[in-house]
Amino acid sequence: xxxxxxxxxxxxxxxxxxxxxxxxxxxxxxxxxxxxxxxxxxxxxxxxxxxxxxxxxxxxxxxxxxxxxxxxxxxxxxxxxxxxxxxxxxxxxxxxxxxxxxxxxxxxxxxxxxxxxxxxxxxxxxxxxxxxxxxxxxxxxxxxxxxxxxxxxxxxxxxxxxxxxxxxxxxx
Numbered sequence: 001x002x003x004x005x006x007x008x009x010x011x012x013x014x015x016x017x018x019x020x021x022x023x024x025x026x027x028x029x030x031x032x033x034x035x036x037x038x039x040x041x042x043x044x045x046x047x048x049x050x051x052x053x054x055x056x057x058x059x060x061x062x063x064x065x066x067x068x069x070x071x072x073x074x075x076x077x078x079x080x081x082x083x084x085x086x087x088x089x090x091x092x093x094x095x096x097x098x099x100x101x102x103x104x105x106x107x108x109x110x111x112x113x114x115x116x117x118x119x120x121x122x123x124x125x126x127x128x129x130x131x132x133x134x135x136x137x138x139x140x141x142x143x144x145x146x147x148x149x150x151x152x153x154x155x156x157x158x159x160x161x162x163x164x165x166x167x168x169x170x171x172x
Contacts, residue, residue: 004159005171011156012071018149019068022061029057048131056127056139063146067153088168091161098158106151113144 036050069075082093117140119125125140126133163171 008156008159008171011152014149015067015071015153018064018146019071022064022068025057025060025064029054029061032057049134052127052132052134056134059139060142063143064149066146067149070150070153070157087170088164091164094161095158095165098154098161102154103151103158106147106154110144110147110151113140113147117141117144 032050032053036047036054039050040046082090085093117137120137120140125136127136127139160171163169
């Protein structure tokens with residue numbers, strides 16, 4: 001196995017693990033929402049923490065699932081023409097879109113997320129949407145990590161597509 005293939009498999013492994021970790025937060029989301037609904041409607045005792053917990057769990061699912069979805073080609077795409085293209089044509093479209101849209105946008109978002117996370121750690125930021133004020137820094141950091149994983153998976157896809165365009169065959 002070549003070094004490039006090992007590198008791509010390592011990125012794929014990280015995306016798989018990210019998705020496996022992220023899916024568990026769906027349980028957090030369901031349990032927090034269920035607890036809130038039962039407490040509010042049956043016991044007239046709403047919570048102050050469940051809304052923020054559900055929002056944060058949803059964000060974790062979204063951010064940790066992004067690279068997993070990208071790896072499995074499960075992201076949203078307008079494929080009116082794309083789905084009818086040959087693998088090489090699809091690779092060309094992917095490379096062009098990656099260079100002009102994906103990488104520039106993701107790099108800008110990653111830089112903003114890192115800045116946001118660092119600031120949250122420095123100022124001990126708290127989420128201010130409720131009265132329990134959970135710390136914001138871990139959540140902000142997770143956004144940066146999720147974007148980094150997405151960029152890495154995009155890089156893996158880019159390398160695979162470029163290899164297909166140049167060599168005419170797929171790399172593992």
